[in-house]
Amino acid sequence: MDILIKNARLSDDQSLTDIAIEAGKISKIAPSIEGEATRVIDAEGRVVIPGLVESHIHLDKALIASRKPNKSGTLKEAIEVTAELKPTFTKEDIYDRAKKVLDMIIPNGVTVIRTHSEFDPAQGFTGFEVILKLKEEYKKFVDIQVVAFPQEGIFKAPGTEAMMHQAMEMGADVVGGIPYNDAPANDHIDLIFEIAKKYDKDIDLHQDFADEADHMSIEYLCQKTIDEGYQGRVSVGHLTALHALPEEKLTPILELMAKAQISVMALPATDLHLGARNDEYNVRRAVTPIRKLRDAGVNVCIATNNIRNAFTPYGNGDIFQTAMIAIPVAHLGGADDLPTVLPMITENPAKALKLDGYGIGEGNKANLVILDTKVVNDAIIDIPTRLFVIKDGRVTVETTKTVTVHQ
Missing domain, CATH: 2.30.40.10 (Urease, subunit C, domain 1)
Structure with a gap:
């Protein structure tokens, strides 16, 4: 032995x-x-x-909170601030910051990471190439799945569609997308499926990240997943808009998600920080309904998302602390609920990421x-x-x- x-x-x-x-x-x-x-x-x-599974994180834009803070704390400003900073990122800068984050995460017991690595015509593949390099350098310590992520949208940023194909050919493991930051959202989803099917890759979307439930595309995504035979191959992060739905509207969506075998990466540290910023009283938690998703048979994971940037100005790479945040936020501290939390950072994300021999x-x-x-x-x-x-x-x-x- x-x-x-x-x-x-x-x-x-x-x-x-x-x-x-x-x-x-x-x-x-x-x-x-x-x-x-x-x-x-x-x-x-x-x-x-x-080994713990960090199923949704952005290594390429970590540790930049001090460069230009998000003073309003809103998602809108977070996107604007990051878009302004990205052209200033060099390969050396991204490498140093991403390496620091990996060195924070690994001692905390994470052996698998899925990271969303973004690119667009303005910045090119600067960060994407660095993340692919770190994937190889750190393979003895952690397995890294790289998601090709068009943060600025595809239709909104001409030239990105071609880059999506190029990213897959460069070695991306998963096709990413962001329907709520592109227009129209359903066309964005259709294109993501087209790319995923061409390269036979799974899909991981930033989905319906909003305080209200008035412009959701999750139902379209579920039906598209079923129609394309992609059940069990689609994951979504955030999905905060679901929290704004009453039971009678939420239940059929949850049933459809379970049928499509959609996995959900709940991101409480980020979503608590950015969500409900316009609520003047009775401030909502604005986190995807973890308990209801779980009880409906949806595969629920907990992940970190960002560390010390405009989206999440804190974090130390310990996914246990993120899971601890989720316990009071999602009312998971009860005797029957607490045992379901550890699987949300182990078995459940392993299922979502299709880890063999886990x-x-x-x-x-x-x-x-x-x-x-x-x-x-x-x-x-x-x-x-x-x-x-x-x-x-x-x-x-x-x-x-x-x-x-x-x-």
């Missing part, structure tokens, strides 16, 4: 177990495993989880995290130190924790 983890806690209602790792995979899980191992790690009853099971990839907590149900609310991160059967992060209380 390359690594033998002893006394691991995989659930709160089962005994401790051992996990054997060989050749990058989990070779055996049993109450007691004997034999020689290059390294033995005694978890001492601590929780072991699969999870703690024999024969699966050895991407694991040992947490400094002994209760699985407390894995989020403890925000525990990630003591060990194992990627493809190799210890990539080891954290030593020392606490001294002086009397």
Whole structure:
């Protein structure tokens, strides 16, 4: 064995177990495993989880909040500020900032990232090329899926359609889109499907990011997904407009989303910051209805979106903290709800991203995290130190924790 983890806690209602790792995979899980191992790690009853999945983040425009702040805190100004700054980005600048963010994220236990990397005729592929380079450089630490993302729209920015095809040929993993920032939204969606089908790639859209539910295209997207046979291959981020719908209008949409097998990346840190800025009283949370989506059978994930820029002027790369924000925001702290949160940053995004060999099971990839907590149900609310991160059967992060209380 390359690594033998002893006394691991995989659930709160089962005994401790051992996990054997060989050749990058989990070779055996049993109450007691004997034999020689290059390294033995005694978890001492601590929780072991699969590697965390950061399913929606923008590495190329992180860490720029101080350059030109979004003073109104609105989505409109965030888009305007970022569009103004993007032409000033150099490859070296994007590389340095994106690398810093990766170095923040990886020690927190993330082993898979889906990042939206944008381009347009004004800036070219400056950032996109950098992200593809970092994908290769960091592959021993994290698997990166790159989304070809037209932030400024496609029809609104002539020349972007050709760049979308070029991005796919350059190595993009997923076709991105932003219907609400283009016109008309349905034509934008049609074009995204055309590109995705040509290259046989999944789709991930920034969808219906608004305080009101008066210009949504989610229903069109769902029906298009079904008509094109793309069930289970489409993800959407934000989807905040759903929060403004009464039950009788929301329910049929949720049913249609479940039928289309749409995955939703909830982004509470960003959407709480930007949403409901015009509400003078009774200020709304303006976050996609996580509980209702979950209860309707929709695959719900929690992700970070942005770190320290005009869209989200805070963040430290710890997806546990983002999940912790979601707990009170979405009323997920109840006894029956709390156990559903950890899967929103592990199993659910793994399903959305179609990760092969994911999870703690024999024969699966050895991407694991040992947490400094002994209760699985407390894995989020403890925000525990990630003591060990194992990627493809190799210890990539080891954290030593020392606490001294002086009397």
